Amino acid sequence: MSLAFGTRKGSTRKGSAPEGSAGPTDPAAPGPQHLLRRKRRREAARTLAFLSPWLIGFGVFFVYPLVSTAYFSFTSYNGFGAPSFNGLKNWDYVFNQLPTFWQGLRNTLWLVVVMVSLRVAFGLGIGLLITKVKTGAGFFRTAFYLPYLAPPVAATVAFAFLLNPGTGPLNHLLGELGLPQPGWFSDPSWSKPALTLLAMWGVGDLMVIFMASLLDVPKEQYEAAELDGAGPFQRFRYVTLPNISPIIMFAVVTGVIQTMQYYTQAIVAGKVASGIAGNSGQSFEPGYPSGSTWTLPQMVYNLGFQRFNYGAACVVALVLFAISMAVTSLLLRRRSGFMASDD
């Protein structure tokens, strides 16, 4: 992009740069024009060569399927025969006749509001804690980080055991303490809190990001605040928070994007808690219990691969795409560092 603005006074020759092509790369470079042009052509070829794997990937695995998804959303198609155009019927079906779609959106909103904010707050708390720990810091850091590494399916199966209402250790412990014992993954009003607990367990990634940013806050600012008589809470409010607010923003936005993709934990938790036999495909309807864990990605899977209604699945996929890109544009606007370059 910078090429287009890189021309300096005196370097532009009349008619030398046709509309749409780059101006001279280096105005000071000696040599006649054809040499420059050859150099430019060589540079373009080189750039193209380096980018080629991704250019193919971008076309085949991004543009083509997106266009194709948009096309399928206006057709009736079950994988056999040819797709036949049916106008807005799929859109009408998804928006007006598929109550689980709205339930899935409501669940996603719940997860965005509760799960993302609790996870960010908890990650910040754990990050703060680890910067204050003097003894055994290495041990604590590893302990706090470890659950983040547990593969999602394994972590979810483990939590389905730990939180199972019958013999699970957590409810047993709660019972011994005389506290209420919720049904967790088996109770529609507790399944999302249970998933939130699972997400907070794997907070290690946020802990590391917050830890690094907290250590980057200039020490002088704390010292100055202390001289001014600021207590610990005031120091947090007026020194720490302003310094790390971009990181909090980053954590929130990426958290929202991850929540849009929320799939594995929800579907596995539902399957394990429902006790419905495994991977035969059609037997398990996601959302267990009572649709409380439906999310849009699961709906794409359900409509497309369990009900073979590709048209409706593509409508949900497009809604998912629109929301994800809207959130992504927020990330790009708020964090200029994301797009920073070295020239």
Next chain:
Amino acid sequence: MTLDTTLGQAPARTRGAGGPAARTARRRALLNWVAVHALAVAAALFFLLPFVFVFLTSVMNDQQALTTDYWPTSWNWGNYAKVWDTPGFLTWWRNTLLYAGLGTLLTVVSSLPVAYALAKFRFRGRNLALMAVIAMMMLPPQVTVIPMYLFWAKQMGLSGSLWPLIIPMAFGDAFSIFLLRQFLLTIPKEYIEAARIDGCGDLRTLLRVVLPMAKPAIAAVALFQFFYCWNDYFGPQIYASSNHGAWTLSYGLESFKAAHHTNWNLTMAATLLVMAPVIVLFFFAQKAFIEGVTLTGVKG
């Protein structure tokens, strides 16, 4: 336990030296230490107890695993052998290693030149290309899965295998490209210019000059990609579910649970066997991993 002993020592340590002001300051620092470390111990319990309970249950016998006991009456290490001998378990291991190993290799090889071009070449539409990479990175895989499935299953006849997941990694992975680019930005231009003056071509510059400097970032990208493949559930569910011989550990674990739904002990043993490799890998490559996490967020 350590907390109690330090508390007991507290008066002994503060007695003696310093005036009353110094003593209150020292007492406050000590209280602070105790509070911070008590919190840290509580947090460590929250993070580690799940592993402990899973492990303890995994060595119980069948009857005890159905009770609310915490501590095993007998230590049945044979449970792990039983899981290992389950038909298919070894195949899932092999498939997962193939998917994660080959996928990681292809990702690194195909993403590095792209990241280099995005970081160091000046060309028209570079910001646009970068935005496209970010858009691809943020795209939920479910958005494109219907046409992709039809493409791989109908046109290529590759359903029931992991190839539809591995082959795309030869064409650059958006997240890896982005992460590598962020790191390559930090390499000073002068190194690359010096190599060019010495007569290095672009590819040689990349391989001889940039690659050795980018080793930490490449290690982080490789680890992330390995973990991604190891953990992937949706991909194998779509492409491999029809063929037991192509299942991965993450996908197979769930069916293991379904087939052994009354055997929490065996399920927990299998769960630990799926977790173990990534955790071991982490201990070997801790530094690269943490650097990678910070690179994605902080060093923008």
